[in-house]
Amino acid sequence: RLMNFAQSEAYARRFGYLTPVVLPQGVVDLAANQPERDMRLVASTTSLLAGADTHPAILQLFAQSAVGLHGGASWFNRARQYPNLEHGEVPLSPEAVRAIQNGPPFLQRYLPFWLANLIERMWLAMGLIIALALPLSRIVPPLYTFRIRSRVFRWYAELRGIEQDYDNDPRHRPELLAALDALDTKAQKVVLPLAYTDELYALRANIDLVRKKLQRAPGDPAA
Known part of the structure; x- marks a missing residue:
């Protein structure tokens, strides 16, 4: 039996690794109205960690996979509520932030990942070359x-x-x-x-x- 955690918000504010969640009335079984009322609960924060030397392209794939796995609606959250960028205890990767906030880059929507990533890196390199070439010209x-x-x-x-x-x-x-x-x-x-x-x-x-x-x-x- 679930215990209604009336102080869930207080626990979340006291302990940064906890998040208050609500199990809405009837979400488990609408016909039987289970649960009979909103249940206040707490959940621990789960972080996806990677080494500091992990390639940015791999970080981007991790973030996209996390969105694909956990981005849908469930008993405890609405769609696109997870993964989120809150409650982070470690620095966030810029690649992951872009992937979570903006979704896959434009090229990755139409091209294989390896090809889209290569083109993006080439554009960056070309931009640097042009920036150097203008003064040299x-x-x-x-x-x-x-x-x-x-x-x-x-x-x-x-x-x-x-x-x-x-x-x-x-x-x-x-x-x-x-x-x-x-x-x-x-x-x-x-x-x-x-x-x-x-x-x-x-x-x-x-x-x-x-x-x-x-x-x-x-x-x-x-x-």
Whole structure:
């Protein structure tokens, strides 16, 4: 015989692991009106626990299974009343909270669990990649341009040095012309994308200008 626990609410407030429940009148047998009146009872809280290193996908499956097993109506509760997120004595998993509050994610309603979970993880990874790619998209093009143009610009220092050496002492013209020819040979071997070939032609044109300067005898008018 059931005992009516008149102090069920008081016990639940004193002891956090207890929950007051009511067995409604007639819920066991409507025709025989069993029980004859509402019976106040107490029930202990049952928790579904998992290790801290359990994969989030497994936690999600646990929560979905708990909803499927205990989410229906019974003598002591209405539908969707259990499992609930109250009376928890341990931290709640975010995956479990989402599964209990919102049900299965959209993709899992139409796709197998493994495939839906994979797509969800991929979207998360893609979001992180995009978040990193946006700042890089502003940095990489200038770096690429500088890298390509540096293949040409580094020879200008040598070209300027040859010209300055000639201005300081024209008697070294043969050696400087040989150095200039060597520089021109190096410039011809530089490989650049088509969009930057104008930089290479500009370098070779400047080499030719310095060559003409060196080939003129001191005192000759400029051509």
